[in-house]
Amino acid sequence: MALVRIPPTLRAEVGGRRELEASGETVGDVIDDLVERYPPLRDQLLQQGGLASFVNVFLGGEDVRTLNGLETPVRGDSTVILLPAMAGGS
């Protein structure tokens, strides 16, 4: 099971949880597992079957777009960081 960090802007969709465990062989599988369990996340993370352009997913500190995208393999002890754009500064 990979550990997924849920950003504060998406916690309302997952009952306030800060981290969730999710299973899957690849980043895409892990995200599918999450959106299956928390359907409101789907629109926040996925667009036309791919990763939404306003969300970044990091695995081991690297943007998965610079790895193998949703096909990037995930190990059991991996930490996946979801990072949507955040505008607040005041």
Added chain:
Amino acid sequence: MATYRELLARVKEEIAEISTLDAHERLASEDAPLFIDVREPDEWDEGHIPGAVYTGRGRLEQRIEGLVPDKSRPLVVYCSAGNRSAFSTKTLEELGYENVSNLAGGFSDWKRNGFEITIPRALSPEQRARYSRHLLIPEVGEEGQQRLLDARVLLIGAGGLGSPASLYLAAAGVGTLGIIDADVVDESNLQRQIVHSTERLGEPKVQSAKRTLEALNPDVRVLAYQERLTSENVDRILGEGWDVIVDGADNFPTRYLLNDASVWHDIPVVHGSIFRFEGQVTVFAPKIGPCYRCLFPQPPPPELAPSCAEGGVLGVLPGIIGSIQANEALKIVLGRGESLAGRLLLFDALGTTLDEVTVRKDPDCPVCGEHPTITEYIDYVEFCNAPLTAASELD
């Protein structure tokens, strides 16, 4: 027992000397030597060799290893006539410096030959006292402090992030601070916006910040822009010339507008954002690193963007993130250290954890990529769930 003249003659026999003509010629070469000035402070203030490092003879032994850690670096030591520096040259050799020469004829001969000199603007006694803790740091020192005093930093927003960032930049002696903010001080701001105070309620934030910052440090001139950054004014304001921009905006339209403008004006941006207990901070440096659109090519659709006003934020969080922004801005001005360019820090105040992720320059970036598709400003509207005007009033 030797007399002074005998001692000087003996030392001069034991050290290498270089003429001012040869030293001047070597300045343009690849292995240009570093000049070490060992005169008195008032002599330095009246003029010195460009690029020289100052350390008075009295503290030479204590300070030199901090100033010049590489003992194989070629050094030329000088005083006014080449006598005091002869003893310093000998001392440096004894400390293990391998390639040290004494400048024969010293600074007087340098000037006689008509070679270029730098006349430093000396810090006043008040400034020496105020910035004494900076002057003690080799990475800042008098030259760095002058850089700070000459620097121009633009802050987007005098709110949560802009408050601590502007206070520390002003305290550090950044000579010109521009602040853009259209809002007035509201009671709900004071839980975190520490540049303002209760007596300033209803006052424009830029005026309130100006009063606080100029009272903190009379060396600082605050340029107040009581307006919202738009496609209409962004070229005018950024075109006034800034060394670095500290982005503490509270909305997506401003962040994207600022990003595009900063890429086109080639000004680094220290980016910070906060939400509840979490903050993000990084540096977007045009040309050398990624820009905001490399990270987030476009903003989320309005219906998915988190509401700007409803989220809430722990009061101390902008203090932490804004202070990191000030740190990055100071490093950029000083040209020291490793910047956050290409690295995004994620701070979680509840767990007190700091994560770092890599942000890479995207060759397909619509603004800074190889084939840009965005070439003029875009006025995005209504990014928050609430309309912009309402979000701004509530901020």
